Amino acid sequence: MRKLVRQSGERNYALKVRTLSGTLPATGAHKGMARRPILEMTFASNLAYIEIAVAGCCQVARQLGFTDDECTDMCLALRESLNNAIVHGNHRGNGLTVRVRLSGVQGRIEMAVRDQGTGFNPDVVPDPTAPENLLKPCGRGIFLMRHIMDTIGFRFPRGGGTEVLLTRMARPQPGCQVPAHADAHGDRS
Ligand SMILES: Nc1ncnc2c1ncn2[C@@H]1O[C@H](COP(=O)(O)OP(=O)(O)OP(=O)(O)O)[C@@H](O)[C@H]1O
Ligand SMILES: [Mg+2]
Numbered sequence: 001m002r003k004l005v006r007q008s009g010e011r012n013y014a015l016k017v018r019t020l021s022g023t024l025p026a027t028g029a030h031k032g033m034a035r036r037p038i039l040e041m042t043f044a045s046n047l048a049y050i051e052i053a054v055a056g057c058c059q060v061a062r063q064l065g066f067t068d069d070e071c072t073d074m075c076l077a078l079r080e081s082l083n084n085a086i087v088h089g090n091h092r093g094n095g096l097t098v099r100v101r102l103s104g105v106q107g108r109i110e111m112a113v114r115d116q117g118t119g120f121n122p123d124v125v126p127d128p129t130a131p132e133n134l135l136k137p138c139g140r141g142i143f144l145m146r147h148i149m150d151t152i153g154f155r156f157p158r159g160g161g162t163e164v165l166l167t168r169m170a171r172p173q174p175g176c177q178v179p180a181h182a183d184a185h186g187d188r189s
Helices: 002-007 047-063 068-089 141-148
Strands: 015-019 037-044 097-105 108-114 151-155 163-169
Touching: 015 047, 037 047, 047 068, 047 097, 047 108, 068 097, 068 108, 068 141, 068 163, 141 151, 141 163
Parallel strands: none
Antiparallel strands: 015 037, 037 097, 097 108, 108 163, 151 163
């Protein structure tokens, strides 16, 4: 990581990590999705940082009770979102940053990925399952995010950029008790 930071040639940090909670919130600590951030990372628009950010979020997801398989899936969704933020949002621009903010409670996670681009219209993104798109080598990132996560939302803040909100609940494991809040918020969109 040090090497990457030095190579960036920037005066400021190329990757900044903040852990924001003293302790991880317990099951049922909040009604609805917890908004209290646990981990925040801001980094330069360089694809090299994706795996560092993904690894950090994966560690927290494990501590929030997600299984290895669930973490593998969510890492894929996060990777796609970070890639879009760097490539489509920031156009890998010098001086532009991407921020990942992770919040949650036991069994629930929310990851917000924000770039500093000009935004886009998610409603007109082509459907990769349409016959004319099946053989195209790209255009599947948002599709994957939708299928892996419970919800995906797009925000376009006034100050510019795109914020992608990815949420998911841990699936009940055989023989495990379902968390009390699972029924109320377990809908997939
Ligand atoms: N953060 C973003 N800022 C601007 N445009 C975006 C952003 N995220 C997605 N897009 C737009 O939505 C399109 C679809 O994104 P998606 O991730 O599904 O496919 P892709 O990035 O083109 O290809 P793939 O992810 O399969 O390599 C992109 O081509 C881009 O035009
Ligand atoms: Mg993509």
